[in-house]
Amino acid sequence: MTGNRAVAYKSPGHVEVIDIDYPTFELKDGPGVNPANVGRKVPHGVILRTVSTNICGSDQHMVRGRTTAPADLVLGHEITGEVVETGPDVEFIKVGDIVSVPFNISCGRCRNCKERKTGICLNVNPDRPGSAYGYVDMGGWVGGQAEYVLVPYADWNLLKFPDRAQALAKIMDLTMLSDIFPTGFHGAVSANVGVGSTVYVAGAGPVGLAAAASAHLLGAAAVIVGDLNEERLAQARSFGCETVDLRKGDPQDQIEQILGVPEVDCAVDAVGFEARGHGQAAGEERPATVLNSLMTITAAGGALGIPGLYVTGDPGGVDEAAKVGSLSIRLGLGWAKSLSFTTGQCPVMKYNRKLMMAILHDKVQIAKAVNAQAISLEDAPRGYAEFDAGKSVKYVLNPNGYVK
Incomplete structure (x- = not known):
């Protein structure tokens, strides 16, 4: 023994x-x-x-x-x-x-x-x-x-x-x-990333970087990664990603500067329930920020892959709703744009x-x-x-x- x-x-x-x-x-x-x-x-x-x-x-x-x-x-x-x-x-x-x-x-x-x-x-x-x-x-x-x-x-x-x-x-x-590699890949596959896709990945932590690398592997034309952390954005740029600094505000304008339009074909949420606000709200925890942002910037008929973790119990939640995983997401916007999204554990x-x-x-x-x-x-x-x-x-x- x-x-x-x-x-x-x-x-x-x-x-x-x-x-x-x-x-x-x-x-x-x-x-x-x-x-x-x-x-x-x-x-x-x-x-x-x-x-x-x-x-x-x-x-x-x-x-x-x-x-x-x-x-x-x-x-x-x-x-x-x-x-x-x-x-x-x-x-x-x-x-x-x-x-x-x-x-x-x-x-x-x-x-x-x-x-x-x-x-x-x-x-x-x-x-x-x-x-x-x-x-x-x-x-x-x-x-x-x-x-x-x-x-x-x-x-x-x-x-x-x-x-x-x-x-x-x-x-x-x-x-x-x-x-993280299958999880990032699952996020990209769930978002219907394919040859020629334009992709936005929210979060430049390891899963977000894995999702970005997976998007390249799947043939994406442009992979844009957004984060509040410059060191992590630099890591995304090191293997060919474009980046969005969310300290400067919501990503639409920066995406338009990169692509010529303010929308992407596909999006991946690699952040989850501890999301922070963008721009002037960058220091504030706003758990629905990423989901709402992705519904705004994803083109009609597009898809969202959501490997970022959301929980049913969060003692540190910002309000009583967040403590049980209830978030104020703009489902009406997602419905109007015919967006699809996939959540849950990656089936590795x-x-x-x-x-x-x-x-x-x-x-x-x-x-x-x-x-x-x-x-x-x-x-x-x-x-x-x-x-x-x-x-x-x-x-x-x-x-x-x-x-x-």
Whole structure:
């Protein structure tokens, strides 16, 4: 038996590396574990030694105290690992395999999974459809910002890399397959981005940058990224995006300067419920700002992809409506323009294999696009603090020394 170290949420603004139990093939009681899941047997699971595990903007919502996450909840839903143990029901995944773990936990057996809707699996979270590692109200599956982690339904969930040496050589790109690359790609696909499209991406954090890179991969003619943070806008420009500085006001005028018209064909919301106002209201939290802005700047008949996170419970919401996820969006405008929009978790397994092949065959450099940097597990508190302060870096934790 070996030990296990992990990154845990302690209180608003505070994470800490703590000692936790080495995983077993049973879900045990602990912070955030749904009581109905306690004692759940996992003979279909594997134990991974973590190769890489990333800090995500979704984690930051919890760390800021904007959810009901309990103290000592182990964080981390972006996981890549090496299989070190397999449960008795695992048939195809073997010890020594290097694998990517979709952040959606899914059973592969329910109606939704069979329809490729793995973000809303019916069997892994007793409270509601959909689950994820290390996330509040998602069933209590222990997070992967740790040295070791349990993954259920391994034959179904895991994406095995075809060659170990190749995988480790490209690990900084491949680590993005667990969440942000498929999530950004899903946002672009949901917005109907295609050859010749003009695209606006709201938010130049890692998911927004991944959406912008995905739009390029899908053949967009022009990709425009909007943000309030100049460092993040510079990162978007580094791989060929146009940018809009939202400190100067709403994006229409700046879009018109770029395209000659104040509208785009497609738009992606990579911000979510902690959105800030534009222009003179740039310092104010206005959770409906992005959604309303996108409905204004998207051409009639267009589509919005919304991978940005919206929640049903936000203790820090700006008003009572926002605290339960009720926002004043201009649905009438969206209806009048015949806009369509897609929300919810990205079904990672719908995209991750094809995106893996794009990485392995050098069709995309996603780590470069999102400015990925590896740090030690013990350095995670610094990574969280710098990311929260707006640093344009995608922090990749390296708990077992695989990342060179």
